[in-house]
Amino acid sequence: MASHDFPAGKLPETSLEIRLPQRSDQVDQDAEHCSVLVNGVWQDIRFHDYARIYRIPGLYEQLFHDVLDCQSPDVIGKVLKEELQTGGYEPESLRVLDLGAGNGLVGEQLRRVGPAHLVGVDIIPEAREAALRDRPDVYDAYHVADLTNLPADLLGELTRARFNTLCCVAALGYADIPPAAFSAAFNLISDRGWIAFNIKDRFLSDEDTSGFATFIRRLRDEGVLELLSSSRYRHRRNVNGEPLYYVALVGRKHRDIPAEFLD
Ligand SMILES: C[S@@+](CC[C@H](N)C(=O)[O-])C[C@H]1O[C@@H](n2cnc3c(N)ncnc32)[C@H](O)[C@@H]1O
Structure with a gap:
């Protein structure tokens, strides 16, 4: 095309x-x-x-x-900012990994918070190309990568970035980011770091088939992620004009996700 x-x-x-x-x-x-x-x-x-x-x-x-009136980048940016303010955290010390960054709409919101370092990762090259084309000043670096299969040099670079914040918006579940890739990104964040993401409400319910409901419950119940806020909101409308609801979650990481959580 x-x-x-x-x-x-x-x-x-x-x-x-x-x-x-x-x-x-x-x-x-x-x-x-x-x-x-x-x-x-x-x-x-x-x-x-x-x-x-x-x-x-x-x-x-x-x-x-x-x-379709998508609200998610705004909503996640806002709830993260609120939790940072409540936690007394200085935006200038934020080092953010934006997972499933797409063409940079979430990065644009995050840039306004004033982070020290902001890195995007997406699995398709077209996302990076679009972000650099449309929002060239948003990210300090943007990588095309599958976090479950990182080349050693990129793993080294992402580790040296010393991230203390993970954002992942409108990218979990369906055929997008699986628990294993989310987990790899989570484990790149320092302990006590901030984790902000959203997910379709159904993927947190008993009817979930994405694997996220059990996975996130386990993160919370076994003290890996301390959830600070959870709010259901209208993510966007569908093609029929009906609302699609997601849940915005913000928390603090206490420790790495153990490999057995992915079994
Ligand atoms: C709906 S878009 C959201 C983009 C951006 N976060 C936003 O809210 O505007 C979902 C993005 O997740 C990316 N994605 C899907 N699977 C992925 C994976 N395993 N690792 C990284 N990114 C992935 C897609 O390529 C796409 O850019």
Whole structure:
């Protein structure tokens, strides 16, 4: 697909034409799709085909934030800031790892908090390319990597970064970040570090099939993660205009996640 030609750091001012499908019954989030007019041709794009979405400047923002009213980067940024204030923590000492960073919307929020160091990681190269194209000043570094299979040099670099904060927004569950990758990122954060993330409410319920409900309960119950705040909120709307609820969680790490938690 041809991508539009826009200068780095500047998103298009004209909006894209986006058509949502006719009202569809019970489509789960990972099957949602839309049509977008790109260079005069209508393209059908699945919402979870992030590579295609990131290649079109402004599409992610327009689709998820303008049309579907996604609140998550704002909500996570706000609850993290509140907990930092309550904990008496100086923003200038924050060293943040943004896991599943995408095209940098969460990084943009975090940059406003004033961290000392902010690093993005995503598994697809198109995310990094979009972040550097649209928000070149947000991250100090941005890596394309699978945290469950890190090359030794990158593991060394991430370890030397001495992160004390993990953020992971709209990226857990479905075919996105599994517990093993979250765990690897968590273990890069120092003890007493801040952990801020969100997850679909269903993935914390008894009906969960993602593995996160049991995993997060265990983190809390076995003293790995001290949960400070947990709030259910509307993450965004679905293609039918109905609300999708997520839970925003902020806590402090007490120790590394042991390997057996992933069995
Ligand atoms: C819905 S986007 C969220 C992007 C950004 N956090 C935001 O809120 O705007 C989910 C992101 O998670 C990334 N992702 C999926 N699986 C991943 C993995 N195993 N490791 C790192 N990133 C992953 C995807 O490539 C995508 O960029």
